[in-house]
Amino acid sequence: MRMSALAAEAGLPVATVKYYLREGLLHAGTATGATQAVYDEGHVRRLRMVRALVGPVGLSVQQARTVLDLVDEPGGDLYTTLGRAVGTLPPAAAPPGEASDPYPRARAALEALGQVYDPEFAAVAQLEGALAAAADAGLPIDAERLAAYGSAATDIAAFDLSRMPAEPHAAVAYTVLGTALYEPVLLALRRLAHQDAAVRRLAREE
Amino acid sequence: MRMSALAAEAGLPVATVKYYLREGLLHAGTATGATQAVYDEGHVRRLRMVRALVGPVGLSVQQARTVLDLVDEPGGDLYTTLGRAVGTLPPAAAPPGEASDPYPRARAALEALGQVYDPEFAAVAQLEGALAAAADAGLPIDAERLAAYGSAATDIAAFDLSRMPAEPHAAVAYTVLGTALYEPVLLALRRLAHQDAAVRRLAREE
Numbered sequence: 528m529r530m531s532a533l534a535a536e537a538g539l540p541v542a543t544v545k546y547y548l549r550e551g552l553l554h555a556g557t558a559t560g561a562t563q564a565v566y567d568e569g570h571v572r573r574l575r576m577v578r579a580l581v582g583p584v585g586l587s588v589q590q591a592r593t594v595l596d597l598v599d600e601p602g603g604d605l606y607t608t609l610g611r612a613v614g615t616l617p618p619a620a621a622p623p624g625e626a627s628d629p630y631p632r633a634r635a636a637l638e639a640l641g642q643v644y645d646p647e648f649a650a651v652a653q654l655e656g657a658l659a660a661a662a663d664a665g666l667p668i669d670a671e672r673l674a675a676y677g678s679a680a681t682d683i684a685a686f687d688l689s690r691m692p693a694e695p696h697a698a699v700a701y702t703v704l705g706t707a708l709y710e711p712v713l714l715a716l717r718r719l720a721h722q723d724a725a726v727r728r729l730a731r732e733e
Numbered sequence: 734m735r736m737s738a739l740a741a742e743a744g745l746p747v748a749t750v751k752y753y754l755r756e757g758l759l760h761a762g763t764a765t766g767a768t769q770a771v772y773d774e775g776h777v778r779r780l781r782m783v784r785a786l787v788g789p790v791g792l793s794v795q796q797a798r799t800v801l802d803l804v805d806e807p808g809g810d811l812y813t814t815l816g817r818a819v820g821t822l823p824p825a826a827a828p829p830g831e832a833s834d835p836y837p838r839a840r841a842a843l844e845a846l847g848q849v850y851d852p853e854f855a856a857v858a859q860l861e862g863a864l865a866a867a868a869d870a871g872l873p874i875d876a877e878r879l880a881a882y883g884s885a886a887t888d889i890a891a892f893d894l895s896r897m898p899a900e901p902h903a904a905v906a907y908t909v910l911g912t913a914l915y916e917p918v919l920l921a922l923r924r925l926a927h928q929d930a931a932v933r934r935l936a937r938e939e
Contacts, residue, residue, distance in 0.1 A: 538869075572871060575869065575870055575871050576870065576871070578869070578870070579866065579869065579870035582866070583863075583866035583870075606931055606932070606935055609931065610928065613924060613927075618917070633921075637925060642925060642926070642928075642929040643928070643929045643932045643933070644925055644928055644929065645928065648924075648925070648928055650921045650924035650925050650928070651921075651925070653917065653920075653921040653924070654918065654921035654922065654925060656917070657789075657914070657917035657918040657920075657921055658918060660785065660788070660789035660914055660917070661914040661915065661918060663744075663781065663784070663785065664781055664782065664784070664785035664789075664910055664914055665778060665781050665782070666907070666910050666911060666914060666915075668915070668918060671892075672892065672896070672915075675888065675889065675892040676889060676892075676915070676918060676919055676922055677922055677926070678888070679885040679886075679888050679889050679919075680885075680919065680922035680923045680925070680926040681926045681929075681930075682881065682884070682885050682888075683881060683882060683885050683923055683926070684923060684926035684927045684929070684930045685930055686877075686878065686881040686882075687927060687930075688927065688930045688931065688934060690878070701872070702927075704870055704872050705872060706923075706924060706927065708863070708866055708867040708870055708872060709863075709867065709872075709874070709878075709882070710920050710923070711824070711859065711862070711863035711866070712860065712863040712864060712867065712874060712882060713882055713885075713886065713919070713920075713923070714859075714863075714916050714919075714920075715839075715856045715857075715859040715860035715863055716860065716882055716883055716886035717886045717889055717890060717912075717916070717919070718819060718854075718856035718859070718912060719843060719848060719850055719854070719856050719857070719860060719886070720848070720883070720886040720887045720889070720890035721819075721890045721893060721894065721908075721912065722816065722848075722849070722850055722851065722854055722856070723848040723849050723850065723887075723890070724887075724890045724891055724893075724894045725812055725815065725894065726812070726849045727849070728894060729812055
């Protein structure tokens with residue numbers, strides 16, 4: 528297909544597609560003349576991914592390119608590549624302090640859950656910040672709540688991982704998009720489950 | 734305690750405490766002279782809540798006042814009050830379109846989960862947007878994923894509701910802060926559960 532059809536198919540203005548081409552987020556089409564090229568379904572899929580990364584996921588074009596470089600060249604150590612790819616996602620982790628143990632709350636929580644973790648993984652700092660904010664507001668996460676949330680997170684992660692494609696390029700794309708795009712779904716479902724549970728409890732009390 | 738001690742206790746500059754007093758987010762202290770007043774632990778707790786709402790929760794001062802007004806006067810219908818309070822939280826819901834069924838994906842999902850819901854509740858629009866973004870990126874939420882996430886959300890909601898204080902003022906404060914402050918904890922735990930599950934899977938495969 529021509530550029531105009533590609534843009535229409537991806538739901539983007541032609542100027543935006545040209546910009547992604549120049550920035551290297553989209554691979555070139557097959558040249559059919561000095562100034563013309565044709566594009567295929569692979570270009571459409573790639574543009575949908577770029578659109579998601581810079582749209583709902585909220586990455587900058589530079590961050591999107593970092594992710595796409597990892598999708599294109601996952602390298603030999605897929606586990607490290609997945610960690611780096613997820614590490615580009617918001618929220619940006621605060622840099623660790625000078626303390627010898629910069630993430631005391633997160634470490635204690637993950638030890639209580641019996642989980643393996645890499646302290647360099649951005650989500651450790653993210654968990655530390657979230658636990659500190661809850662404690663500061665007078666609603667610290669106690670052992671029972673941690674166990675309840677941790678168990679739910681483990682169930683979700685087992686499902687997510689069971690769907691991860693074996694092929695490395697697809698695995699990186701799935702991990703980044705699935706991590707980021709399914710988070711808002713999960714949060715909305717939690718709020719709606721609160722409402723459902725509250726309605727049922729009020730009905731019982733009446 | 735004096736204003737300066739109150740500010741220190743709440744971890745806020747004196748100027749910020751005075752601003753919250755003027756804006757009505759904090760109730761006045763007990764006057765001890767023409768220009769002096771004393772404050773108590775109730776003021777400290779209130780300031781911690783205000784700080785959380787305008788800090789990690791990300792509300793504007795105006796939105797925080799809306800929430801605090803509901804905490805102060807929960808009214809007779811607690812269920813409606815909780816819904817309004819949670820509705821002030823980010824993300825802001827997009828206004829519904831002109832369509833007769835503005836939330837087709839969310840409606841189908843909630844029906845599949847067998848959940849009671851109020852279509853006016855902001856989380857319905859939030860779920861619709863999240864489901865649409867995932868589908869647009871080529872990773873639609875299928876029935877199995879919905880069931881897995883819905884089941885985890887239901888478990889979390891049951892725990893959250895089991896801890897809700899019976900006293901209405903406290904119930905509103907708990908619901909708003911617990912909804913917002915525990916969301917980042919849950920998302921960080923999911924990312925860390927992914928990492929734990931991936932490490933365990935790789936260890937089995939080696």
